[in-house]
Amino acid sequence: MAYDSSATRARLLEAAHGEFVTHGLAGARVERVAKAAPANKQAIYAYFGSKDDLFDAVLDARLKILADVAPFTPGDLSAYAGALFDAFIADPDLIRLTQWKTLERPEASPGELEAHRSKAQAIADAYGADLEAAMDALMIALSAAQAWLATPPAIRNPRQADETTRRRRHRAAVVAATAAMAEQLPAATD
Incomplete structure (x- = not known):
């Protein structure tokens, strides 16, 4: 089975959305995001850099939805x-x-x-x-x-x-x- 990095990134964003909606930035845990994705915790850092950057990516995606x-x-x-x-x-x-x-x-x-x-x-x-x-x-x-x-x-x-x-x-x-x-x-x- 071929690895699909765009699918992993999308799963991480979706899981992070749920985590941030429930816990906010301060209360969110990358471990829970990785488990919910399911993905390796290191994938979060590889795709997004940090939990803060992941929050920004989720916000950017959702604020585009809100705008439209x-x-x-x-x-x-x-x-x-x-x-x-x-x-x-x-x-x-x-x-x-x-x-x-x-x-x-x-x-x-x-x-x-x-x-x-x-x-x-x-x-x-x-x-x-x-x-x-x-x-x-x-x-x-x-x-x-x-x-x-x-x-x-x-x-x-x-x-x-x-x-x-x-x-x-x-x-x-x-x-x-x-x-x-x-x-x-x-x-x-x-």
Whole structure:
């Protein structure tokens, strides 16, 4: 049987994703990644260099997914926020990994910056808004879409038995709040 290095690398990335979602960078163990892959622990160092570099590779792959997970509608920021909400409900690991990234690597990577800048510019163009305000609006829309999953169950309404109704109501609030914010974006100054 021929050795397939791309398959090993892919297995390591997938296993590392699970490890980092569960434990974050500080709590992750390369031994567990290697065992889950299954691969030799030395393969991690050969392909990625270090646990930190492996975390960066996982983040890079997952942040690309996050950047494209919802249809981006620069002229309708509220639709984008609603689509993000739906994507996060479908794959809560995206948020969990993003939360670990925020805790352990608060600085934005060059890829993140570029993705955010291009979207903010598209929003600014669509709304005739100031670029800085468009960036703020984009970040608020992202945060609003994630808020439901970040709300601890104890804070949620304990009398609400129907989780589907609560999610629908929360999604509507995200969309309405984002729409109201977009209407108030300050105009660009030339």
